[in-house]
Structure formats: structure tokens, C-alpha cells
Amino acid sequence: MASIESITTAEDLLHAQDVGRCELVLGELFMMSPAGSRHGAVAMQIGEHMSRFVKHHALGMVFAAETGFIIHRNPDTVRAPDVSFVRTERLADGIPIGFFPGAPDLAVEVVSPDDRPAELAAKVAGWLAAGSAAVWVVDPGRRSVAAHHRDGGVELFGAGDVLSGGSALSGFSLPLSLIFV
Helix, strand or coil: CCCHHHCCCHHHHHHCCCCCCEEEECCEEEECCCCCHHHHHHHHHHHHHHHHHHHHCCCEEEEECCCCEEEECCCCEEECCCEEEEEHHHHCCCCCCCCEECCCCEEEEECCCCCCHHHHHHHHHHHHHCCCCEEEEEECCCCEEEEEECCCCEEEEECCCEEECCCCCCCCEEEHHHCCC
């Protein structure tokens, strides 16, 4: 088993055993505590609705939390959003066994009580810089979603609003009342 200090590449992380919940950011491993119950329930609701829509329209694949995406090399960054979507055309060679090479088309980050605004902003910037069309930052405490787009625009949605998939997931809509439990 590799020591945590020796994990500096995506390949090191992929083959490490019993590391726990973590992300690799520019070659440095960051450990994270398990997500809370509300966080997991909100992420699951989003994933369930998104997956049903994506399957029905044969648009691609929705991935669950802890799926690693390699979004930067040398030094490596492997991030794992809470929910993600990748279009069919990017899956032409099948679903990779290891981490997905590149960013998802849509990344969803559910805010945890211990998340810091600067860290969330860095995640959003990283996803967008790596090619995500959109990043949704879902805040269960405030019952809101900030949809960040590649062009720099941000849309804000409240608990009574309907979230739109926009260009990242065209045709998808989700009443936020269905996800905030």
C-alpha cells in the first residue's frame, strides 16, 4: 500500500488502497470527511432525476459521487463532483475503467457545512477551465443553486424555482422543491 505522501499522480491515486475520501489537486492529496446525510440525500435526488432524463433521451451517462475526473496533468488534479453528466459522444470508446479523462459536461457540487467559499470557487473555476459547460453549486442550507456557465455567467435559483439544464443538459428541468429534503 502506498503512503498518502507518495500519492502525487492520478495513477498513484487510482491504484492506492484504503485511502478514503479524497481529491488530488495539483499533485497534492486532500483528505475529506464523509458527506453528511442531508448532503447525500440532496445529491441523490439530483442524480436520480438527472439520470432518468438522460437515460430516457439517450444523452450519455450520469455518474455518482466519488467518480474521479482527471482535469489537469503535470501536476495532476483528480476531482470528484457529487453528481456529473458526460455526453454520449464522449463515451464512444466506452466508460473508462479508471478515472474519466477530462471534465464532465456538467458537474454538481453540493455544499457541505464545512465547505469554504474560496475552495468552492476554486472547484468551480477548475471544472470550467477543464471544459465543463456548467457547474451547479447546490446549497441545501440556503435551498438555492448557483449555475455557473463556461461563458462566465451565473444563474441563481431559489427553492421555488425550476432549475434548467441549459446548454450543458438541454431540455432538462428540475423543480428545486423536489431536491431539498
